[in-house]
Amino acid sequence: MATPRHFLQLKDLVRDELDYLFARTRIIKTRFKTYQRYWPLQDRTLVMIFEKASTRTRLSFEAGMHQLGGSAIYLNTRDSQLGRGEPVEDAAQVISRMSDIVMIRTFEQEIIERFASHSRVPVINGLTNEYHPCQILADIFTFIEHRGPIQGKTVAWIGDSNNVCNTWLQAAEIFDFNVHVSTPPGYEVEAERAGLYGTDHFEQFADPMDAARNADLVTTDVWTSMGFEAENEERLRDFADWQVDAEMMRAAKPDAVFMHCLPAHRGEEVAAEVIDGTQSVVWDEAENRLHVQKALMEFLLLGRVND
Numbered sequence: 001m002a003t004p005r006h007f008l009q010l011k012d013l014v015r016d017e018l019d020y021l022f023a024r025t026r027i028i029k030t031r032f033k034t035y036q037r038y039w040p041l042q043d044r045t046l047v048m049i050f051e052k053a054s055t056r057t058r059l060s061f062e063a064g065m066h067q068l069g070g071s072a073i074y075l076n077t078r079d080s081q082l083g084r085g086e087p088v089e090d091a092a093q094v095i096s097r098m099s100d101i102v103m104i105r106t107f108e109q110e111i112i113e114r115f116a117s118h119s120r121v122p123v124i125n126g127l128t129n130e131y132h133p134c135q136i137l138a139d140i141f142t143f144i145e146h147r148g149p150i151q152g153k154t155v156a157w158i159g160d161s162n163n164v165c166n167t168w169l170q171a172a173e174i175f176d177f178n179v180h181v182s183t184p185p186g187y188e189v190e191a192e193r194a195g196l197y198g199t200d201h202f203e204q205f206a207d208p209m210d211a212a213r214n215a216d217l218v219t220t221d222v223w224t225s226m227g228f229e230a231e232n233e234e235r236l237r238d239f240a241d242w243q244v245d246a247e248m249m250r251a252a253k254p255d256a257v258f259m260h261c262l263p264a265h266r267g268e269e270v271a272a273e274v275i276d277g278t279q280s281v282v283w284d285e286a287e288n289r290l291h292v293q294k295a296l297m298e299f300l301l302l303g304r305v306n307d
């Protein structure tokens, strides 16, 4: 049996494959928008395992699989044996014998790696504490749609150096752009945890205004990610000066776009006038989760296709 191809972090795909994926995304998106039936994954089954909450990830994977002609099954920790201590390796053996592809949202990256190493079918990371690669596929596709190639551009990341930030940093190495990161003291990027090859593609700034200066894209995320709720009170205090507001957007380039993976907290990490303003592309960004993930599932199951 051939070893399946997994997507556990962004750098699991090389640049050429990511470019291919974006080219397929354009085709698949156009077919969807023009109501053309496209069922390359007929009779294939996606299993989605959620150990954390989700709206976009569940919806985009489930709808996406149906739109490609397949079906999707939702499992969560609460009402499966996963929540009662069944070893992840055993779950992987069983689930991957009954399905064609698996998407997992969980806590430590190590969990998804253990699952993948015992899976007969491709495994996709739908968010871990460390990474959110499907999100960044959508974000980069969205940037390219709005502004063209991202190579050589500057992305400002304001706030927590979390799973989404780590994945932006991996993307910067692959696509050759720069990330200017500003976090409160004590929340800085850890290059090893981010899975980086080096430090050439990012710079850390104490002042978020400095990070935003001349950026082509300004982006942020919640101050408290899922799994870190116990730190919420402390984080509300620590991150108070790291809100993306209109003044910060004025420091960026005049044609800079604003992104947020969502869900957002207006009045915390982003001001309403920014996320609801003219530079915000958050709804396109959310929609593109659907299209890039359809291309991803097609690639992991069928390889490169021509039609």
Ligand code: CP
Pocket: 053, 054, 055, 056, 057, 058, 127, 135, 261, 262, 263
């Ligand atoms: N951005 C994102 O992954 O959203 P959900 O948590 O709703 O899936």
Ligand code: NVA
Pocket: 127, 162, 163, 164, 221, 222, 224, 225, 226, 261, 262, 263
């Ligand atoms: N960083 C956030 C992203 C949610 C989509 C979290 O992990 O909760």
